[in-house]
Structures are given as structure tokens and as C-alpha cells.
Amino acid sequence: MVAPALQSEEALLNRIRRQQLIESVEHMSPLYLEGIKRILTVSADTELISAPAYYHAAVHAPTLNAFGSAVAIIQDELGHAHIAYRLLRDLGVDTEQLIFERDPRQFKYPYAFDVPLDSWVELIVANAFYDRAGYVLLSDIYHSTTFGPWKRALVKVDKEETFHLRHGEQWMRRLNATPEGHEQLQRAVDWMFLLTVEWFGLPDDLKKHSEQLEYGFKGHTNDELRQIWMSTAVPLCEELQLKVPAHYDPEQQKYVLDCPFPAHFDAKAKRWLLEEGPCSWDDVLKRWKARGPANEEFVGLIQRGKREMLRLLEQE
Amino acid sequence: MKRMNSDAPKSGAAESVASLGSDQPRREALNERRVWHVYARRKYDEPLHEIGNVVADDVELARVYARSIYDEFPWIEMVLVPRDCIVTVIAP
Numbered sequence: 440m441v442a443p444a445l446q447s448e449e450a451l452l453n454r455i456r457r458q459q460l461i462e463s464v465e466h467m468s469p470l471y472l473e474g475i476k477r478i479l480t481v482s483a484d485t486e487l488i489s490a491p492a493y494y495h496a497a498v499h500a501p502t503l504n505a506f507g508s509a510v511a512i513i514q515d516e517l518g519h520a521h522i523a524y525r526l527l528r529d530l531g532v533d534t535e536q537l538i539f540e541r542d543p544r545q546f547k548y549p550y551a552f553d554v555p556l557d558s559w560v561e562l563i564v565a566n567a568f569y570d571r572a573g574y575v576l577l578s579d580i581y582h583s584t585t586f587g588p589w590k591r592a593l594v595k596v597d598k599e600e601t602f603h604l605r606h607g608e609q610w611m612r613r614l615n616a617t618p619e620g621h622e623q624l625q626r627a628v629d630w631m632f633l634l635t636v637e638w639f640g641l642p643d644d645l646k647k648h649s650e651q652l653e654y655g656f657k658g659h660t661n662d663e664l665r666q667i668w669m670s671t672a673v674p675l676c677e678e679l680q681l682k683v684p685a686h687y688d689p690e691q692q693k694y695v696l697d698c699p700f701p702a703h704f705d706a707k708a709k710r711w712l713l714e715e716g717p718c719s720w721d722d723v724l725k726r727w728k729a730r731g732p733a734n735e736e737f738v739g740l741i742q743r744g745k746r747e748m749l750r751l752l753e754q755e
Numbered sequence: 756m757k758r759m760n761s762d763a764p765k766s767g768a769a770e771s772v773a774s775l776g777s778d779q780p781r782r783e784a785l786n787e788r789r790v791w792h793v794y795a796r797r798k799y800d801e802p803l804h805e806i807g808n809v810v811a812d813d814v815e816l817a818r819v820y821a822r823s824i825y826d827e828f829p830w831i832e833m834v835l836v837p838r839d840c841i842v843t844v845i846a847p
């Protein structure tokens with residue numbers, strides 16, 4: 440394959456200033472290409488890993504209809520992954536290698552998916568929290584991205600993510616009607632809320648990739664996106680009288696956390712070690728890099744099929 | 756610009772056939788190559804528009820992939836166009 444002729448940084452920025460979308464590699468500068476590959480990989484990996492992560496819990500569905508809707512959500516996620524990896528392939532990335540031969544620890548999805556969801560309750564809280572995080576991040580990209588093919592593809596993705604998070608909300612309301620259900624929801628929220636707050640990444644004063652804003656890869660900063668997520672996630676929990684360590688502060692006109700953050704997390708016990716006080720973001724990055732308990736299992740589930748088929752073909 | 760389209764050289768029909776030939780390593784047989792653009796419309800008074808694409812080496816699988824991946828609306832029409840058949844007249 441011939442290496443694509445890339446544009447200079449100046450030509451690229453001129454195009455962006457003229458409000459013409461970037462349509463293919465030929466319109467990109469080397470820096471833009473690297474950046475868009477990085478952010479697309481995070482998105483593709485996140486969509487992909489949510490399939491085995493959700494399946495792990497979907498098998499606990501309490502009714503056939505519930506199982507069906509959970510599997511429909513998983514099918515959507517695989518479609519979203521397909522879209523993002525297709526875009527990467529058009530940018531010259533070897534996506535077969537990326538998906539099937541990469542070391543599980545090199546996948547770029549949020550740490551939250553490495554902590555296994557073990558019940559129907561945890562799955563629907565994931566729909567309400569994680570899919571909401573996905574929705575917030577992808578809506579932001581939809582509105583601000585300068586990469587045309589992605590922008591157009593996100594119409595479908597946004598529509599389906601809305602359905603996923605409504606699915607989570609409706610099931611939460613339903614289970615919340617009994618004291619036992621409420622108790623189970625509270626237990627899930629206790630570990631899943633802060634994991635989603637953490638999902639949005641380093642706070643703005645520590646953040647590196649500034650081209651994400653210049654190139655329109657993102658419209659809002661990490662801290663702003665965290666606020667947008669809390670602005671609907673916290674009221675949902677308040678409506679259901681689920682305790683979360685965050686509240687709206689009218690004086691600062693934003694949501695503030697009421698506990699040490701960032702903090703150490705015991706992934707096996709699914710418990711925040713808040714009694715130890717706050718940790719540093721370096722500690723968090725270290726935990727993310729080491730990945731969590733289900734990383735190998737979930738990536739293995741994705742990679743297994745191709746390996747088995749290749750073994751079969753090679754025996755012929 | 757004289758080119759047929761932006762990626763004819765790397766995903767052309769000739770290459771997709773060659774990838775299934777016996778001189779290629781067997782593992783290549785699992786890597787589908789041909790790109791099909793998916794067009795659909797929801798209403799009779801609406802034109803077909805591009806909603807995405809799929810990769811498949813034969814048209815029957817391309818049909819199945821398009822139907823299962825792009826099921827976000829109850830379309831009244833969906834068609835596939837192989838990317839290597841598209842002739843670009845004005846490039847964006």
C-alpha cells in the first residue's frame with residue numbers, strides 16, 4: 440500500500456478554519472492522523488469490550504424479554520465497534536492485528552469495563568452510568584469533530600446509546616420499587632458511580648493532548664464532560680433516593696464530589712478505599728495501566744473465535 | 756483529479772479476489788477486504804443516502820452484514836454499492 444500524501448499543518452488548519460470537514464487521509468496532517476487514530480482506537484475498543492462485559496451479566500437476566508433487550512444492546516455495541524474499526528481501516532490501520540493480535544493490556548478502553556458486572560442489577564446500572572458516559576462523550580464528538588466520516592456515522596450511535604441509557608433508567612426505577620431492589624441498586628451504585636466519574640480522565644490542569652480541542656476532536660474538556668455526565672446521573676440517583684458522593688453546589692454552579700477523589704479502589708472487593716483519603720492521578724494511571732480483573736477474560740472472548748478458526752484451517 | 760476514487764488501488768475487486776487465491780497464506784482468507792457502501796431511506800419522499808459501509812468478500816454476506824449492523828430505523832429501501840465501482844466526479 441502506498442503511503443498517503445499528507446497535508447502540511449498549515450493546509451490542514453486552513454481547511455478546518457474554512458469549516459470544511461476532513462474527509463480522508465489526504466486531508467490530514469501527520470499530527471492530525473496520529474491524533475484521530477488514537478481517539479478512534481479508544482472509542483472502538485470501548486464499544487468492543489462492552490460486548491463481552493455486558494454479556495457476562497446479561498446471562499443473569501430475570502426474564503426472556505430482559506435477556507432479549509440486553510442482547511440487542513450488545514448487538515448495537517458490536518455495530519458501533521464495527522463502525523469505528525472500519526474508519527481506522529480506511530486510515531490505513533491493520534485492524535485485524537489491532538483486534539485479534541493485540542495484548543489484552545494494550546487495549547484502550549476505560550478501566551471500568553475490567554471490573555466484571557456480576558448481576559442483572561449491575562448490568563442495568565452500567566446501562567444507566569456507562570452508556571450515559573459513552574453518550575456524553577460521543578455527543579460531544581458528534582457536535583465538534585472535524586472528521587466527516589465519523590460525524591456522519593455517529594447519528595446512528597447516538598440514537599442507540601440513548602436507548603441503552605433509558606433501558607438502564609427504566610429498570611432502575613422498576614427495581615427500586617421494593618426495599619430489596621433499592622438495597623441492591625445502592626450496592627451497585629456505591630462502586631460504579633466513582634468509576635464512571637473517573638472514566639472522563641485526568642482533570643484539565645493535568646491533561647496533555649491539547650490538539651484534541653484545536654482539531655475539534657473534542658468540544659468540551661474532561662472536567663466539563665464529567666460535569667455534563669453528573670448533571671443527569673446525579674438527579675437520577677436522587678430521584679431514586681440512592682446515595683451518591685456528589686451534589687450540586689449552587690454557589691459554584693457545578694457538581695462537587697463529597698468524598699476523596701481520585702481514590703484507591705479494591706477491584707476484587709469492588710470497594711473504594713475512601714478511608715485512606717485521596718490518591719494522586721499517577722496512582723490512578725498506574726491502576727489503569729495494570730488493567731483490572733476481567734481484562735484478559737473479556738479480550739480473550741473477543742480473540743478466541745479467530746484463533747480457533749485459524750487452527751482449524753491450518754489442520755486441513 | 757484523474758483518479759477513480761480515493762481508495763481504488765487498495766480495496767479493488769482484483770485484490771479481493773487475489774486475497775482468496777491459494778498463494779496467499781490461509782489466515783488471509785479470514786480477512787475480508789471488499790468495501791460496500793450502504794444506502795437507505797426511511798420515507799418514500801426521501802432520497803437514498805449513505806448510512807455506512809460493510810466489508811465482505813461476497814455480496815450475500817455483505818447483505819447480511821448491512822441488515823444486521825444498520826438496523827437503527829425501519830428502512831423502506833436499502834442498497835449496496837461496491838466502493839470500487841464509485842466514480843468520483845467532484846471530490847470533497
Ligand SMILES: [Fe+2]
Pocket residue numbers: 486515516519573600
Ligand atoms: Fe456503544
Ligand SMILES: [Fe+2]
Pocket residue numbers: 516570573599600603
Ligand atoms: Fe451502549
